[in-house]
Amino acid sequence: MENPISYFFMSWSDPYLLLMTAAGTFAGVYVGAIPGLSVTMAVSILISFTFSWDTNEALALMVGVYMGGVYGGSRTAILLNIPCAPSAIATAIDGYPLAKRGEAGTAIGVATVMSFIGGLVGILVLAVAAPLVSEFALMFAPRDYLLLAVIGILLVGSLSGESLAKGVFAGALGVIIGMVGLDPLTAEGRFTFDSITMMGGIHYVTAMIGFFGVAEALAQLHHLETPAIKQKLERITPKWSVVKRYIPLSIRTSFIGVFIGALPGTGGDIAALMAYDHAKRSVKDPSRKFGEGAMEGLVAPESANNAAVGGAYIPMLTLGIPGDAVTAVFIGALYIHGLNPGPMLMIETPHLFWFTVGALMLANVFMLIFGLTGVRLFIKLVECPRAILVPLILILSVVGTYAIQNNVVDVYWMLGFGIFGYFLKIYGYQVGPVILGVILGPLMDVSYRRAIISTRESFGDFMLEMVTNPISALLSAALVFLVVSQTPMYKRWTNKRRSV
Amino acid sequence: MIKQYVLGAMTALTVVAASTASIAAEFPKKDLQGIIMWGAGGATDTVARAITPMVEKQLGKDVVLVNKSGGTGAISTAYVASRKSDGYTVLYGAENPQLHKVLNLSKIDYTDFYPVNILAHGIAVIVTNNDQPWNSLKELVADAQKRPGEIKMGSTGPGGLPHVVGSLLQSVTDYEVTSVPYGGEGPGLTALLGGHVDFMPAGLSAAAEHIKAGRLKVLAVVNDSELSALKGVAPITKDFPGFKKYLPWGPFYGVWVKRDTPDAVKAKLVAAYKEGAKSPKFIKMMQGRGNIMMNISGDEADAFLKKWQSITAWVLHEAGATKSSPADFGISKP
Numbered sequence: 122m123e124n125p126i127s128y129f130f131m132s133w134s135d136p137y138l139l140l141m142t143a144a145g146t147f148a149g150v151y152v153g154a155i156p157g158l159s160v161t162m163a164v165s166i167l168i169s170f171t172f173s174w175d176t177n178e179a180l181a182l183m184v185g186v187y188m189g190g191v192y193g194g195s196r197t198a199i200l201l202n203i204p205c206a207p208s209a210i211a212t213a214i215d216g217y218p219l220a221k222r223g224e225a226g227t228a229i230g231v232a233t234v235m236s237f238i239g240g241l242v243g244i245l246v247l248a249v250a251a252p253l254v255s256e257f258a259l260m261f262a263p264r265d266y267l268l269l270a271v272i273g274i275l276l277v278g279s280l281s282g283e284s285l286a287k288g289v290f291a292g293a294l295g296v297i298i299g300m301v302g303l304d305p306l307t308a309e310g311r312f313t314f315d316s317i318t319m320m321g322g323i324h325y326v327t328a329m330i331g332f333f334g335v336a337e338a339l340a341q342l343h344h345l346e347t348p349a350i351k352q353k354l355e356r357i358t359p360k361w362s363v364v365k366r367y368i369p370l371s372i373r374t375s376f377i378g379v380f381i382g383a384l385p386g387t388g389g390d391i392a393a394l395m396a397y398d399h400a401k402r403s404v405k406d407p408s409r410k411f412g413e414g415a416m417e418g419l420v421a422p423e424s425a426n427n428a429a430v431g432g433a434y435i436p437m438l439t440l441g442i443p444g445d446a447v448t449a450v451f452i453g454a455l456y457i458h459g460l461n462p463g464p465m466l467m468i469e470t471p472h473l474f475w476f477t478v479g480a481l482m483l484a485n486v487f488m489l490i491f492g493l494t495g496v497r498l499f500i501k502l503v504e505c506p507r508a509i510l511v512p513l514i515l516i517l518s519v520v521g522t523y524a525i526q527n528n529v530v531d532v533y534w535m536l537g538f539g540i541f542g543y544f545l546k547i548y549g550y551q552v553g554p555v556i557l558g559v560i561l562g563p564l565m566d567v568s569y570r571r572a573i574i575s576t577r578e579s580f581g582d583f584m585l586e587m588v589t590n591p592i593s594a595l596l597s598a599a600l601v602f603l604v605v606s607q608t609p610m611y612k613r614w615t616n617k618r619r620s621v
Numbered sequence: 622m623i624k625q626y627v628l629g630a631m632t633a634l635t636v637v638a639a640s641t642a643s644i645a646a647e648f649p650k651k652d653l654q655g656i657i658m659w660g661a662g663g664a665t666d667t668v669a670r671a672i673t674p675m676v677e678k679q680l681g682k683d684v685v686l687v688n689k690s691g692g693t694g695a696i697s698t699a700y701v702a703s704r705k706s707d708g709y710t711v712l713y714g715a716e717n718p719q720l721h722k723v724l725n726l727s728k729i730d731y732t733d734f735y736p737v738n739i740l741a742h743g744i745a746v747i748v749t750n751n752d753q754p755w756n757s758l759k760e761l762v763a764d765a766q767k768r769p770g771e772i773k774m775g776s777t778g779p780g781g782l783p784h785v786v787g788s789l790l791q792s793v794t795d796y797e798v799t800s801v802p803y804g805g806e807g808p809g810l811t812a813l814l815g816g817h818v819d820f821m822p823a824g825l826s827a828a829a830e831h832i833k834a835g836r837l838k839v840l841a842v843v844n845d846s847e848l849s850a851l852k853g854v855a856p857i858t859k860d861f862p863g864f865k866k867y868l869p870w871g872p873f874y875g876v877w878v879k880r881d882t883p884d885a886v887k888a889k890l891v892a893a894y895k896e897g898a899k900s901p902k903f904i905k906m907m908q909g910r911g912n913i914m915m916n917i918s919g920d921e922a923d924a925f926l927k928k929w930q931s932i933t934a935w936v937l938h939e940a941g942a943t944k945s946s947p948a949d950f951g952i953s954k955p
Contacts, residue, residue, distance in 0.1 A: 165661035165670075169686055172674045259815035263801075303692055306802040308724060308779050317699045317727060321691020385811050441830050442811050446661075449807075453667040459906060463830020527687045528696070567804070574801050575773060575817065 128475035131177065132483050138181045142480055145185020146487035152186065153193020154499075156205045156334045156514070156521040159326060160190035161446045168454045176458040181480050183454065187447050188484035191389055191426055192236045192492060199228045199419075200503045203334045203514065207325065207390035208426035210556055211397035213333070214280070215411065215418030222414055223353050225500055230357040231416060232423045233492030234364055235371050239424035240485035242375035243382070243431020247438070248478045254432075255439040258383045260592060263571035264583065266386050268596035270565040273391055273557070275603055276398045280553035282412070287550045295558020296565075298323050305567050318530045325559045327522055327531045328538055332552040334518040335539025338511045340546050345511075349504040357496050363416075370417060371424040374399060378425030382432025386568075388445030389429035390560055396425030402603075427488075431481065438474050440464050648708060648886045652683040658697040658714040660690040663805070664743075664826060664910075668874045669713035671906050672740060675897035680889075684711065693717045693780065695727035702729050706879040708886035711737065716872050719930040720780040723937065723952070725944035730930070734877035735887055736922035738894035741912040742873040745786050745843035746851070748828050749820040750813055751836065758841035759860040761820060762796045769797035775809035775821030776800040779942055782872055783809065785933055786822035786843055788940040789870070793863040813837065824872055825850070825911030844868060850911060866955070867932050873915070875922070891918045931955045 132138040152158045163186050171179035194206030199216035212232065219228040246254065274292065281288020301312045302322020313319035374396035381392035400411075400421035407415040433444030441463035443449035455462045460470060467474050503510065522535040542552050576582035587593050605611050655673060659665040666688060673684050689697040694717040704710040712734060721727040747758055755761040765772050776783040787800065801818050803809035806827040812818050814836060822843070831837040832851070841857040842848055845868045858865045876894055878887065897903070898916040907914055917925065932955045934947040947954075 161661060165666075165688070168670050169673065172670070259811065261815065262817045263812075303726075305804060306778055308693060308726065317692065317695055320726070321696045385808065436811075440811075440814070442807065442814075449663075450661045453661070453663070453670065456667050456906060456910065457671045459902070459909070461830055461909060464834035464836055465830055468834075526691065527689055571801055571803070574799065577770060577799055 125475040128472040129479035132480040141181040142185045142483045145182040146189035146484045149186040149189020150193040153190035154196050156517050164450045184480040185484045195232045202337045208393045211393045211422035215415045218414035225352045226354045230359045235420045235423040236427040237489040238371045239375045239427035243428035246379045247431040251435045251439050255436045263568045267568035270561045273561045277554045282551045288554045292554035292558040295555040296562030299559040299562035327535045328559045331535040331538025332542040336542030338514040339543040367420045374421040374424045375428035378428030379432035382429030383435040389426040392429040393422035393426040396421040649682045655684045655686045657688045658694040665715045675900040679893035698729045706881045708882045712877040722950045723934045723943040735880045737876040737890045739875035739915050739922045742871045743824040747822045747840045748837045765796040772798045773818040774798045774800045775818035776802045778802045783822040829911045
């Protein structure tokens with residue numbers, strides 16, 4: 122490593138690279154805010170598009186799109202209750218109630234600053250501790266992924282709203298949707314009814330667009346006549362005193378984000394949900410009740426999902442192992458540009474590591490700038506009459522769903538989910554647990570089976586490893602604590618202790 | 622009456638023939654669509670995105686790339702088969718469809734398509750992490766025979782490369798390991814690096830960087846001679862000469878159109894891809910990933926596909942891993 126600092130600042134000092142990063146981030150912020158247009162898709166299109174470019178220019182553009190895109194989903198989540206990326210699901214829970222109070226401007230401002238802080242923590246960990254974190258991530262065995270997924274599925278409790286039974290039902294529905302398709306381990310068809318189109322399964326973004334986008338659009342039809350809520354727009358950039366108040370939580374959840382992002386089997390979506398859960402459990406006196414517009418419920422997922430970007434780069438740059446779907450595409454891009462992503466990447470081309478870190482940092486800064494500007498215009502767009510907005514959302518949902526796998530069957534599923542989700546909403550079911558089930562169901566399924574195959578189908582050995590392996594033991598303990606801490610007995614005990 | 626009918630039919634035929642000829646002469650009039658069998662970021666996707674810009678230069682039109690993954694490729698083959706046979710929809714695929722019939726995944730395989738180009742084939746290696754005591758495949762097999770089922774092999778599910786190489790080896794020498802399936806070669810190798818599985822047969826392209834970095838060691842190369850890229854690693858035939866009859870065997874990448882596409886269109890596509898695959902940039906990328914360039918098409922490619930299918934399907938069948946017998950589909954025994 123001759124001169125990491127000069128590589129770090131390469132994208133800052135070269136005007137063309139600076140422009141590319143800025144353009145990428147700008148595009149990302151808006152691509153992220155369109156239902157169904159995912160960051161993965163945008164980056165893979167850019168691969169062919171930038172094929173003949175210089176590697177650095179191509180990377181600068183793609184890094185910008187990635188950073189901006191992860192953040193972009195939060196805007197529609199807050200304003201319309203439609204998270205346009207899986208990592209923004211948790212943002213909608215408290216973000217939308219804020220918008221209903223006319224505080225969307227403040228909410229977007231806080232979300233942007235927290236995304237910036239999260240991004241910063243992610244990049245710092247990447248720069249300082251990448252090799253260490255990636256070695257640790259490798260130690261995660263299938264049973265540890267199972268434990269993580271089970272801890273995640275406990276979130277159904279946080280997301281079910283008025284009735285836990287309804288939440289569990291919605292979660293189970295999600296798990297079943299996630300099962301459709303070829304069994305990932307044996308390629309046996311599950312719920313495919315011998316149809317080739319069912320073999321591909323149901324993409325979780327299809328379910329997400331249906332249950333969130335279309336269902337919400339249909340629900341809004343009830344309020345066609347009610348005028349849009351006037352948003353207070355005097356101040357978008359939050360006061361330093363406000364930011365300062367949330368920094369501890371933001372940093373805590375950023376670390377959750379970096380780590381979950383660095384694990385090769387999990388990404389920003391799970392990170393954001395876990396961060397939300399962490400906030401809900403650890404913050405004793407939130408600004409409002411969680412689910413009714415608590416700022417903490419916005420800070421946690423927004424910090425975590427942007428921190429997960431830096432996290433996802435950790436195994437990619439140190440080992441050539443993708444941390445999430447987007448970094449997998451980045452690896453393909455590096456191959457095409459004649460580089461060999463792998464453990465030798467940092468030794469053979471150290472400049473690439475520092476260049477990426479620098480470009481990420483730059484993109485993070487641009488994200489802050491573009492995030493805090495243009496909000497007024499964006500909010501004005503959303504304030505347009507529902508009779509215009511709702512059809513627009515439906516059209517974007519259809520286009521976005523088709524674009525996932527260029528499969529019209531996905532569109533049918535999405536519309537079906539939308540109508541079903543509308544009725545779920547009417548009868549007081551939350552749709553959050555459905556998506557949680559779709560994301561975590563398959564992870565639990567394959568992780569459990571891999572774990573049990575690894576112990577040669579001995580349940581005793583499987584349970585033994587749960588407590589003898591240090592990582593598994595720690596996760597098991599966390600799981601037990603999370604469950605026990607919700608029992609009336611434990612609550613009585615802690616209350617008694619407090620009063621004594 | 623009959624005369625009129627015959628006359629009509631003849632005119633129709635002439636018109637069809639003339640229009641086919643003109644279609645071919647003008648091909649391509651519009652942009653093509655390239656369907657990629659696997660998702661973004663995978664090996665097939667990378668190959669497709671690297672060759673396409675070279676071919677676009679030859680064709681003078683764009684090839685719009687679309688990932689249509691799912692069903693280990695069955696979704697994309699079904700889709701391309703349902704399109705017009707006009708050469709405007711090309712399929713970028715890997716070896717998987719050749720096993721779809723015996724695994725009951727799809728009734729479509731590469732006999733329904735015309736190989737425009739089989740670009741390259743990969744080489745399989747058997748790798749293990751540095752914590753394992755074995756230094757050759759022979760030692761691994763001996764250990765597995767001593768404690769059957771205790772050693773864990775990373776795999777990618779039925780019909781995947783690790784499964785096939787494992788079955789080929791089992792047909793040569795008897796041993797028993799526990800196979801733990803992962804979502805692909807990448808995740809499987811990640812598990813191997815973390816010590817969650819003990820060894821794994823994998824494509825050289827996926828394992829190359831970890832080998833170069835000294836994090837994984839190669840026990841054998843699934844080839845009949847030493848590779849220049851892996852000096853000092855014994856070919857599998859050294860300790861297991863019986864393996865020779867299966868070689869060369871490896872995953873492959875190629876481009877197909879529907880079998881009944883007009884010949885003139887096929888010829889244009891073949892010429893464009895043949896020239897594109899000669900590009901030094903493409904060759905460098907492919908070889909850098911441990912692939913062996915093939916750049917073959919037509920009958921030569923069909924013969925390769927047929928041999929691959931016959932060897933692989935029958936070995937899997939004899940290992941009890943198929944749902945239907947290859948004989949049911951007229952796949953001859955090797």
